[in-house]
Amino acid sequence: MRATNAALYDAWNSDPLYKQLPFLLIIPNPNFQEPVREGVPFPYVQGVLTPSAGAGMWDLGCEHNDPLGDFKKFTQTEGPLDMIISWGATGQQVKDRWRDILxxxxxxTTLVPRQWMGYLGSTMGQAESDSPPAQELLKLFPQKCEEHSIPCSAMHLSSGYTVDKVDGFRKVFTWNEDRYPDFEGLMKFYHERGMKVSANIKPYVSHRHPHYPKLKAADALFRDPVTGEHSSTQVWSGLWNENWFGSWVDMTSIEGRNWWADGVRDLVRRGIDSTWNDDNEFxxxxxxxxxxxxxxxxxxxPGAPGPKPVGLVGTIVNCELVGQVSKETLEETQPGRRVFVLSRSANVGSLQYISASWSGDNWTSWKTFRGNISQGLNSGVSFLHTYGDDIGGFGGPLPxxxxxxxxxxxxxxxxxFCIHSFKPTKADRSGGAEVNSPWMYPEIxxxxxxxxxxxxEMLPFLYALQWEAATLGKAPMTWMGWDQFEKDPKCYEEEVVDGQDYWLGTGKVLVAGCYYPGVTSRQVYLPSSKASGQVDEGYYDLNTGVFHEAGTTVVTPTPxxxxxxxxRAGTVIPIGKPCVTVTSPTGLPSTTADGTRILLKSEGGVVELDDFRGVEIFPPPPSSSSASSSWSWEWNEDDGESHMEGLQVSRIRVEYSVVGEEVDVQASWVSKEFIPLWNSLWVVLPKGDERKVRGGEEKVWRGRKGFVVEI
Known part of the structure; x- marks a missing residue:
């Protein structure tokens, strides 16, 4: 358990990686239950949380003692050792207890602003370009999105904007004006098209950085314990030039934190919307x-102020402080807004400051694709609820x-959902087919x-799951055997555990991807909750409309x-428009932090109003053995932008039941503080379902038949 820069890691075997989140869950395998012990409700889920920021090591079951058998061991060589042991009937119950502690x-965890749930663009190679200037290439990106009808919500600005035009070194919080002669104009160009921008920043300064003398004089850099001088190390960019050394900024110092805050303020002044905290493993x-x-x-x-060894509490504390200063400075400079902080590294304390994370600099391969999904499921257990990977792979060959x-x-x-890479091809620098990009292969x-x-289209559903994550601690993505499915013995069989299929919203949407080349059909197991004493609803194949009973293995085509x-039958999926939308034509939703007004489609822009809401519902067919008579779900709606303090929130409830050859749908406001731009729902049944919605007006939207019901 130690955070480190693990660029181009092996997704299955590399250890450690970027994070230091020591949450361990032990879920009993129902295929190998131990005998019930007197006075102990067994089997039960055990959880161990070691929140110390000191580096440690878990040995998961390789130690053996006779007669006690196999056991797990945690070793920590520095700093205070804390260990919190919890238990519950399910993994979610244990996670609930951890959440109470946090x-x-x-x-x-924090609630992510709605816009950051869309497609997030990024092209590292273009941000590095000198000829043509990077600004010209980056200006092409929104234009290509419009040309190819690809909705996009944000751009990640890689660190190329900080590269010194003389010596070629990255110098955080400085600007290459040759590459970006009118940076504020570029930001306005993006903002008018409804795209926010997150800037890459790193808490490391080279000896040639113009701020280095100031930070050194303020004693805002780590010191070498032997020489007493300020520490000198290399980071990844140093591999390209042996003369490039520098220092990590000591964020435990007041001067270090003030320097970081000043840098973030300057980013916002230039039009940046959020920070992308990178290389922050220290x-x-x-x-x-x-x-x-x-x-x-x-x-x-730990006692009076230092100097003290950084290992006393852990280098990862500096990562936490970077997150805290970033969040607080963004809130200071963007009053009233819910800010977004992306962080590559994280510890337990970071969770209250950062909004999202990702799997780091991954390698392009089918193996990595599969491994990143498993990493994402584990990250959800560890409260990193907004998590993904560089789609298509960051390094290596083209996918x-x-x-x-x-x-x-x-x-x-x-x-x-972020497509990002660094594959410095000629095309990447010429404004042609950027890689990785949605249009890199015209045939697909x-x-x-x-x-x-x-x-x-599913953004209202994805955002509703974010609300559950922020308020209830429920991860949007979970393992197939999570919560009410933990007692299904089939979920523990090797082909299911290693299959990378997962829940989007536990018990709602089961996603079974194609993780190997040439796969045009999939065998998928549909988990059962019967062993947990719950109603065992069946499943609809979303693509074919075929209904299957739970607890069965099915084969479905995947062209x-x-x-x-x-x-799963009984699910409610709220849906919206398949494009970038804003929840109001005025106020924070339609204005960026630099004062730019987002141009609506009716004004010549590409952004539309969020004035449509539908629900996909899945009532079991008459032939099913479902014991339920009605199904319901509630979710929150808000403007997606305002700070949590004073945020106006509405809550909507949809309930439906089968009445003969019809489906009765009732929609109502549980509460209504936020006033959306819609007051009816377009209800759509599973593919091929010819039943009517009682009292609904039949209409066709985007080629799909549905029924409009009033709320």
Missing amino acids: ESQGGA TLADHSHLAKWELPANFTN SPELFLRWVQSAAYRSR LPLIRQAIERRY FENIAVFV
């Missing part, structure tokens, strides 16, 4: 380096058309567009047009 210490070969330990009031300080398509189709159903562009549009997706 909330008591500041917070477990990798040091020796944790005896000295830090000042002038910690903020909400931190537990084949098939790999890229299958990656996009799967990621469209995950909590974060219509299918890529279809997958991205489906993500936007290039789609992956396998199954929806």
Whole structure:
């Protein structure tokens, strides 16, 4: 358990990686139950949380003692050791207890602004370009999105904007004006098209950085414990020039935090919307380096201020402080807005500050594609609820058309969707086919567009799951055997555990991607909740409309047009328009932090009003053995932009039941503070279902038949 820069890692075997989130769950396998012990409700789920920021190591079951048998061991060599042991009937119950602990210490998770749930663009190679200037290439990106009818909500600006035009070194919080002669104009160009921008920043300064003397004089850098001088290390960019050394900024120092806050303020002044905290693992070969330990009031300080060894509490505390300063500075400079902080690294304390994370600099391969999904499911257990990977792979060869398509189709159903890479080809620098980009392979562009549009269509559902994550601690993506399915013995069989299929909303949408080349049909297991004493609803194949009973293994076609997706009977999926939308033509939703007004489609722009809401519902067919008579779900709606303090929220409830040859649908407001631009729902039944919705007006929208009901 140690955060480190693990660029181009092996998704299955590399250890450690970027995060330090030591949550361990032990879920009993119902195929190998131990005997019931007197006075102990067994089997039960056990949880171990080791929240210390010191580096540690878990040994998961390789130790053996006779007669006690196999056991797990945790070792920590520095800093205070904390261990919290919890138990419950399900993994979610244990996670609920962890969440209570985290909330008591500041917070477990944040609610992501709605716009950051869409397609997030990024092209590292273009941000590096000198000829033509990077600004020209980046200006082409929104234009190509419009040309190819690809909705896009944001751009990640890679660190190329900080590269010094003389020596070629990255210098955070500085600007290459040759590459970006009119940066504020570029930001306005993006904002008018409804795209926000997140800037890459790193808490490391080279010896040639113009701010280095100031930081050194302020003693805002780590010190070498032997020489007493300020520490000198290399990071990834140093591999390209042996003369490039520098120092990590000591965020435990007041001067270090003030410097970071000043840099973020300047980003916002230039039009940046959010921070992309990168290279923030603070990798040091020796944790005896000295830090000042002038910690903020909400931190537990190990005694009087330093200097003290950074290992006393852990280098990862600096990552947490980067997150705190980023969030607080964004809130200071963007009053009233719910801010967005992306962070590559994280510890337990970071969760109250950061909005999202990702799997780091991954490698392009089918193996990585599969491994990143498993990493995402584990991250959800660890409260990183908005998590994804660089679709198509960051490093390595170009993805084949098939790999890229299958990656996009799967990621469209995950909590974060970002296409990002660094593959410095000639095309990447010329303004031609950027890689990785939705239009990189014209032969599959219509299918890529279809997958991205489906993500936007499901945005109300994805955002509703974010509300559940923020308020209830429920991860949007979970393992097939999570919660009410933990006692299904089939979920523990090797082909299911290693299959990378997952829930989007536990018990709602089962996503079964194509994770190997040449796969045109999938065998999928449909989990059963019967062993947990719950009603065992069946499943609809979303693509074919075929209904299947729970607890069965089915085979379904997966042509290039789609992956396998199954929806559990009784589910409600709120849907919206398949494009970028704003929830109001005025106020925060339609104005960016720099004062730019987003241009609506009616005004010559590409953004539309969020004035449509539908629900996909899945009543079991008359032939099913369902014991339920009605089904319902509630979710929240808000403007997607305002800060949580004073946020106006409405809650809507949809309930439906089968009445003869009709489906009765009732929609009502549970509460109504936020006033949306719609007051009716377009209800659509499963594919091929010819039943009517009682009292609904039959209409066709985007080629699909549905029924409009008033709320």
